[in-house]
Amino acid sequence: MLVEVILFVLVAALLIYILLKENLPDNAPRGPMRIPFLGCFDFVLNLKDMRRLRDKYGDIFMMKLGNQFMVYICNYQLIKEAFSSPHVVDRPYFEMAFFVTDGVPAGVAMTSGEQWASIRKFLLRQMRNLGMGKSYMEDAIMQEAKKLGADLEKLVGKPAIIPKSVDISVLNIIWRLIANKAYDYNDEKVIELMDILKRMEEDPALFIKDFFPILKYLPKSLRNFLLNEGVVEKLKKRCIEFTKETIDEHRMNLDRDDPLDVIDHYLIEMDEQKKNPNGPQFKSDMDLTTTIIELFVAGSQTTSHTLRWFIYCIAAHPEVQKKLHIEIDAAVDSDVEISLDHKDSLPYLEATINETHRYCSLDLAGLPHQTSKDIQLRGHTIPKGAQVYACPGLCHEDPNHWKEPKKFQPERFIDENGKFKPQKDSFMPFSIGRRQCLGEALARMELYFFSAVLLQKFHFAPPEGCTIDLEPQPIPLSQYPKEQNLILSSRNAKPED
DSSP states (O other), X not given: OHHHHHHHHHHHHHHHHHHHOOOOOTTOOOOSOEETTTEESSOOXXXXXXXXXXXXXXXXXXXXXXXXXXXEEOOHHHHHHXXXXXXXXXXXXXXXXXXXXXXXXXXXXXXXXXXXXXXXXXXXXXXXXXXXXXXXXXXXXXXHHHHHHHHHGGGBTSOBOOOTHHHHHHHHHHHHHHHSOOOOTTOHHHHHHHHHHHHHHTOGGGGHHHHOGGGGGSOHHHHHHHHOHHHHHHHHHHHXXXXXXXXXXXXXXXXXXXXXXXXXXXXXXXXXXXXXXXXXXXXXXXXXXXXXXXXXXXXXXXXXXXXXXXXXXXXXXXXXXXXXXXXXXXXXXXXXXXXXXXXXXXXXXXXXXXXXXXXHOSBSSOSOEEOXXXXXXXXXXXXXXXXXXXXXXXXXXXXXXXXXTTSOOGGGGBOTTSOBOOOOTTOOTTXXXXXXXXXXXXXXXXXHHHHHHHHHHEEEEOOTTOOOOOSOOSOTTBOXXXXXXXXXXETTTSOOO
């Protein structure tokens, strides 16, 4: 009997060892202690966590949540080296990323391989051909900026938060390229979709199932309570309704000899693809639906948050705002519309936009990459299948590249001749490598026009007796500005400078 008990214990111990063994290389990056099946209890939620773990474990550290290994890289040169590798281009599979398609990989943001490369190449080509660098795109952005300025005039003289019209104005720019239409500031469908997407973006519980797959087997009522799956179902329904209406409308009015927007070109390419059933089949209704939603999110969130940060930063630093007003008044008459021709005369404006990107570091870790094989990085082996995150927030405060990084100083992007100096090293607001943001050029153009037009029209300040809070909202791995009151003053009615 004793022998059987000993054998049972040994076999049980061996099984537990096999189940818990992680099979990591000896020189894998260090990180917090990992608990079997659960992972680390020391999470990366914000910039303070990143600093603390970087200081403890170095510029490369590894964590685990559930069944997923996550490697954080905190040094610009190391990020550049890692993201230049062809083996750190893929995305990890997250079922939640494809909620619209019931887990089937689609779109451009979170797909990998030929599927991703094909759709990205198509989008870059269409965005370039349909508008980027063309005068009518400049006119469209200018008109939308003027429309936003007129909407903000309603807030002059009274404490008010920055309204949702900022989000819709920014969305309308990319939507002209994608669907050849723009939305009214009071469009209830768009506002509702924005609100649901925002809630989803800010709720980490929605992604827990991807780290702990066993949670899928909980009763649906319990999943709704713990994981907010009801929000996902509501969002899926709204997304499908929204995109189907848009796609059906384009199919009905499609002129193959004169395609007007990205959706038109996509539908034409889908039909061409069907003529060659033995070739790659990367374009489908599912891909188009997901791509539309991804561009909706990118077009209505990232740039609008950056514009909000810009406004809050200049309101908190009146000396910067005064320099901007002086520069714009000297370069452009008050009754003249700003254009790209004025750009060389507005170096401080461009410097302030860059400094906003650096100072606020909107996205602390970006979308994850995934290793397709073991890779070597500064003496560490990052194992195959690990998620790899860059940490631009730490790069943007690296004292080896930035003097007094805690200060908001647009002058760091001005050279000795007073010209705009777009510093590259340790500056990565749009990521780097093959996965660099495909909308960077459009976002930069939008920020230039929107900020210039608003500065021409307004002076921004906190309400009397208040200060601007430049601490971000407590949203995991993001730094979105807090909603807070501002006082807008009309510069036409009462010049400030």
